[in-house]
Amino acid sequence: MAELATIARPYAEALFKASQADLEATAGWLEPLAAVAGDPQLLQLAANPNVRAQQVIDLIAGVVGQPLPGPAMNFLRAVIENDRIAALPEIATQFRALKNARTGSSDAVVYSAFPMDAGALAAVAPSLEKRFGRKLNLTVQEDRSLLGGIRVVVGDEVLDTSVKARLEQMKVALTA
Template sequence: MAEKATIARPYAKAAFESARQHNAFERWSTVLATASSVVQDERVAPLLSNPLVKPEELTGLIADIAGESMDDRTRNFLATLADNRRLALLPEIASMYEALRAEAENTADVQVVSAVALNDAQKQRLAAALKQRLKREVRLHCEVDESLIGGAIVRAGDFVIDGSLKARLDRLAVEMTH
């Protein structure tokens, strides 16, 4: 069977093109994220492969949860996925769509995991430095993980900077044992 990414790619491109044509990037992001969450729910996942559940019932379920963020285009897109029994691919489709959107908008979503919460000045300095390094507008997504002891881990796609004290201690322990 073909890889999920291979099957999901044309759907992600179709969603992206529709979003670009109708200047609806945010709407599509919201709908795809919501639909992705719904199909990953442990109560919904078994319904996706159940032949007794009709595609329009699955589309209706997602539409009810998505609410007003859904329009005719996004509903038709989900109906097409449901008709082709491809709703389980929504997490991959959403991820690929976001990558296409970020490329088009010249932005980068950067995950910052720090040992303590960053204040606004630290966030601004980090965003400015990353903007210069990545040559893109940067959207920071910050979270705290006290197990890092100190420092932070910065991820932007394949670009990773691990400046945590925990990582330094782990490297030191490896060097001392060899």
């Protein structure tokens, strides 16, 4: 079987071209679809030859928990009828990359030892955007092993200001 990235590319590009008028709205329904489609039990159900495509579509639409617009239902139908449901998370990833390239932004994950509210994230966002030189779409994940501070990952770039990283630096300096 071809690699998922190769399978997903034409779908992501076609969806990107078709949704030029409102990329944010498309991303708003594509991300939940991709999250649901990544479930192994759903993939197993979709692979069952006794289950019709419409049953899988109805199941996914019900699990998403938000009403899906017509284009979302058409896209989902095309993906399922072409037996590409397993590629849906990769389609969403490639779509997000195309959208980010268009807007000149990047996805960034802020790892924090403690929960960060929207105010704290908004306070740190301008300095992170200045440091990385582009607009960032920030998401937060808690990582208690950091002990304190934050670690920011943007693509293959990492900014680590955590207590754990500083302790490691001190350990290296003391043992050198």
